[in-house]
Amino acid sequence: xxxxxxxxxxxxxxxxxxxLIAYSGGVDSTLVAKIAYDVLGxxxxxxxxxxxxxxxEELEDAKIQAATIxxxxxxxxxxxMENPNYTSNPVNRCYFCKSELHDTLxxxxxxxxxxxxxxxxxxxxxxxxxxGIQAAKExxxxxxxxxxxxxxxxxxxxxxxxxLDWWDKPAQPCLSSRFPYGEEITVAKLQRVGRAxxxxxxxxxxxxxxxxxxxxxxxxxxxxxxxxxxxxIDLDSVVSTFQELGFIYVTxxxxxxxxxxxxxxxxxxxxxxxxx
Numbered sequence: 001x002x003x004x005x006x007x008x009x010x011x012x013x014x015x016x017x018x019x020l021i022a023y024s025g026g027v028d029s030t031l032v033a034k035i036a037y038d039v040l041g042x043x044x045x046x047x048x049x050x051x052x053x054x055x056x057e058e059l060e061d062a063k064i065q066a067a068t069i070x071x072x073x074x075x076x077x078x079x080x081m082e083n084p085n086y087t088s089n090p091v092n093r094c095y096f097c098k099s100e101l102h103d104t105l106x107x108x109x110x111x112x113x114x115x116x117x118x119x120x121x122x123x124x125x126x127x128x129x130x131x132g133i134q135a136a137k138e139x140x141x142x143x144x145x146x147x148x149x150x151x152x153x154x155x156x157x158x159x160x161x162x163x164l165d166w167w168d169k170p171a172q173p174c175l176s177s178r179f180p181y182g183e184e185i186t187v188a189k190l191q192r193v194g195r196a197x198x199x200x201x202x203x204x205x206x207x208x209x210x211x212x213x214x215x216x217x218x219x220x221x222x223x224x225x226x227x228x229x230x231x232x233i234d235l236d237s238v239v240s241t242f243q244e245l246g247f248i249y250v251t252x253x254x255x256x257x258x259x260x261x262x263x264x265x266x267x268x269x270x271x272x273x274x275x276x
Contacts, residue, residue, distance in 0.1 A: 002158040006035065008148045013039040020114040021046045022105055022141065023073070024054075025062025027169050028152075029120030030069070031159050032144060036118065037071035045114060046071045049078045049101050052187045053174045055194045065166060078104050086176075087185045091131075091266060093176060098132035102139035117141045124152045129263050170207040171259065178212050181265060192246045193217070199241055205229065209257055215248040223256030 013019060013036050021036055023029045023046035036044035048054075048062050059075075066073035078100045080086045086096040105117050119136055121143035126133070136143070145155065159167035175190045189212060196210040196217060209220040221229055229252070242250045 002150070002154055002161060005148050005150055005154065006158060006162075009035045009144050009150075010039050012142075012144045012147065013044070016040075016116045016118075018043045018114045019045075019116045019118050020105060020109040020112070021071075022101065022117060022119040022136075023048050023062065023066065024120070025058055025065055026120060026172060027159060027166060028122050028145060028155050030062075030065050030164065030166065031155055031162075032118060032120050033066065033071050034069050034159075034162060034164060035144075037069050042072060044071055045112070046073045047105060047108065048073065048075050049104065050075055051078045052081055052190045053097075053176050055172075055175065055198065057198060058172055061166075061169075065164075068165075076104055076108065081185075081187060089176065089179055089181055089183055089185050091181045093181070093185075094130065094132035094174075095135045097174065097176070098135035099139070102136055102141055105141075106139050119143050121146045122152055122155055123149045128259075129266060178210060180211075180213055183213065188246075195245050196242055196247070199245075200238075203233070207257065211253070212247075215246075216251060217242050217247040217249070218251045218253050220253045220257035226252070226254065226256055 009032075017040070019036050019040060021029060021033045021044060023033050025048065029046075033044070033046045046066050048059065050059060063073065080097050080100040083096055083100065086093055086100070102117065109115075109117050117140065119141050121130075121133055121136070122145040126146055133143075150158070156167050175194050176185050178193045179185055179189065193210050193212045197208065200208055200210070200219070205221060205225070207222055207225075211218040211220060219229075239250045
């Protein structure tokens with residue numbers, strides 16, 4: 001399954017000879033790390049950037065997956081929380097996040113002798129509003145999955161065919177994506193929403209989001225899971241736990257989880273502008 005695209009990916013890494021992988025531990029960058037290591041061995045290096053927007057549990061997953069693959073793995077710290085262009089949470093927040101990431105990785109790659117920095121952007125990512133992709137391109141990063149035309153579904157299919165146990169791991173973008181544009185991002189808010197999601201995942205609800213707007217938490221679940229959640233969960237315990245974390249109001253999104261839902265405000269604004 002996807003054997004032709006796997007071969008194309010391998011060819012890219014053969015031509016690179018050495019590569020540093022921007023490795024978050026998500027299914028996309030982990031597949032890139034796996035193929036890079038299969039081709040380049042120790043000439044491939046996975047680097048994970050640590051900041052308050054990455055949950056400690058996600059870092060542990062990244063370490064375990066890298067060790068399973070065998071690829072060398074390093075940790076670096078990024079300082080996007082010190083940049084008001086990021087913490088003010090503008091619509092292009094991801095641009096400043098990825099700028100910080102690649103401004104950290106590019107000199108590291110040069111210092112260690114890696115001619116390329118590679119990320120896990122896939123073909124579907126190019127269809128969404130992703131200002132971070134621009135920042136990465138400006139700094140010379142390459143995206144083999146996108147170059148070969150590998151979709152998100154194909155990432156999972158290829159990962160499964162390669163025997164990667166985490167092929168169906170839920171997507172876990174930066175925690176800052178849980179806040180509406182314009183609401184200031186703080187370390188405390190990131191930790192609060194992160195702890196809320198971990199709490200629900202430990203109860204067995206893996207694919208979810210906890211969106212945060214001021215003092216209100218909005219739980220998003222796959223639409224087909226909403227009824228089960230209401231019938232099976234101890235709602236009082238959920239509410240009390242969220243309130244202990246610092247939320248005042250706890251709500252359930254009846255539409256369910258949709259990736260990139262907070263970007264709808266961008267479409268709405270563009271429609272209003274377009275209509276004069």
